[in-house]
Amino acid sequence: MLNYAKSGESYWVELDISPVTDSTGEIVRFIAVERDITQRRQVEEQLETALKEATRATRAKSEFLANMSHEIRTPMNAIMGFTELLLEKPMHAEHREQLELVHRSAGNLVAIINDILDYSKIEAGKLSLTNEAFDLQEVLESTIDLCGYQAKEKELPLVMNIAPAINTKVMGDKGRVNQILLNLIGNALKFTDSGTVTVNVEAESFLETTRFYISVEDTGIGIPAERLPYIMEKFEQVDNSATRQYEGTGLGLAICKRLIQLYGGELKVESEEGKGSCFSFSITLVNQHSKISVAANQDYPMLDEKLIPEVLRNKKILIAEDSYVNRLLIEKMLNDAPVELVFAEDGEQAVALYCQHVPDMVITDISMPNKDGYEATADIRTLQEQGYPWCPIIALSAHAMTEERERSFASGMNDHLSKPISKDLLIKMIFKWLSLSEENEKKQGAKFKY
Known part of the structure; x- marks a missing residue:
């Protein structure tokens, strides 16, 4: 009182x-x-004020990063998309090399944006892990293949040693496990000019889980002893000098450390300057105990081209995108596909054109004038409840944060593509949803709600 x-x-x-x-x-x-208790009350009030201010600052930072991600991803979508389309055409070897450099550099910039967003989400406690069935050995082999280009350029042997007869069919966040491996193997290759990079995998199997012990060894520049205790802190790098030779944000190892901690593991490092480094970690993953439905986990990388015209033929797709450059890019990407494209420049126009054309699929940007993608989706779903036939709606957005994806699904969308996109990924997404829609329509004799 x-x-x-x-x-x-x-x-x-x-x-x-x-x-x-x-x-x-x-x-x-x-x-x-x-x-x-006057003094105690004052301290409590100060703490409450500080907490509110910290929460406000964190929210403001997250909003700023999300907005910056959107503003950067939108032009990057055009840069990566058009260079990809140009690389499909015959050209002089020197021009191809320069275009490949542009495309690869753009990809590196997207990776930096992803690192910043990931660390922001980790700090805010908003990073959640998905749970899907995957084969860890396939992920390891895919990562080795992906890093093979970098290794080949430097004429470095990239070797994987995996213990025989271990169970690698597990449940977990395939994307995050892949991210850890890409960071560690990519770093090893980046800081190694001669010798070799070796990935070692061992495992300990239990009834419900398997604990994997993975190490990445290199014969690179190593880490100075005085920097070793801090190398996994955010923004820390082996070489922090103004004339540093190696690019990067200094966030990769910090993100790996936190992701591994989410799996109950720990990232460790042993290194000697001038002789190389060894980064090792362990993660526990749940074993797959039941057969996973092929339909529910359909993988669309290896598609029969003949099957794609059959499924896409005479289909009508409504594209809602306020950026002229991105509308042009999508048109060029789908130039060879046997589909009819209808373009809307904002959400209001998208709803009007949906009523006019009744498309087989809607692909919509999120941030648009007059009516955004969420509102347009809600309006279309309302129309479908009133008698219009159901169709899949896909978000095509420069917003890449988990909250945006969740909001997309909550508003009635069926899937989410983050910019920048590739032609291959766009066609696979269209094929996936049109084939699911067609299959269920045959079974049920009507459009379905998936």
């Missing part, structure tokens, strides 16, 4: 009041113990 001294000055007190009774049980008096 708030109390006042004789001087009129206010102070906060905490009271404990206990009754005193006589032999008959009647209350005869009270004993009150009063404690001055």
Whole structure:
């Protein structure tokens, strides 16, 4: 309670009041113990204010990063998309090399954006792991193949040693495991000019889980002893000098460390300057105990081209995108596909054109004038409840944060493509949803809600 001294000055007190009774049980008096808690209240108020300010700052930072990601990804979508289309055409070897350099550099910039977003989400406690069935050996081999180009350029042997007869069919976040491996193997190759890079995999199997022990060894420049304790902190790098030779954000190892911790493991490093480094970690993954439905986990990388015209033929796709450059890019990417494209420049126009054309699929940007992608999707779903046939709606967005993806699904969208996109990924997404729609329509004799 708030109390006042004789001087009129206010102070906060905490009271404990206990009754005193006589032999008959009647209350005869009270004993009150009063404690001055003014200082404690002030500290609590300061802490509450500080917490509110920290929460506001974190939210503002997250919003800023999300907006910056959107603004950067939108032009990057055009850069990567058009260079990909140009690389499909015959050209002079020197021009091809320069275009490949542009495409690869753009990809590196996207990787940097992803690192910054990932660390922001980790700091805010908003990074969640998905759970899907995958084969760890396939992920390892895919990562080795992906890093093979970098190894070949430097004429470095990239070797994987995996213990025989271990169970690699597990459940977990395939994308995040792949991210850890790409970071560690990519770093080893980046800092190694001669010798070899070796990936070692061992495992300990239990009834429900398998614990994997993975190490990445290199014969590179190593890490100075004085920097070794800090190398996995954010923004720390082997070479932090103004004339540093190696590119990067200094976030890769910090992100790997936190991701591994989410799996109950620990990232360790042993290194000697001038001789090389060994990064090792362990993660525990749940074993696959049941057959996973092929339909539910359909993988679309290896598609029969003949099957794709059959499925896409005479289909009508509504594209809602306010950027002229991105509309042109999508048109060029789908130039050879046997589909009819209808373009809308904002959400309001998208809803109007949906009513006019009744498309087989809608692909919509999120941030658009007049009506955004969420509102346009909600309007289209309402129309479908009133009698219009159901169709899949796919988000094509420069927003890449988990919250944006979740909001896409909550608004009635069926899938989410993050910019920048590739032609291959776009066609696979279209094929996936049109084939699912067609298959269920045949079964049910009507459009379905997936």
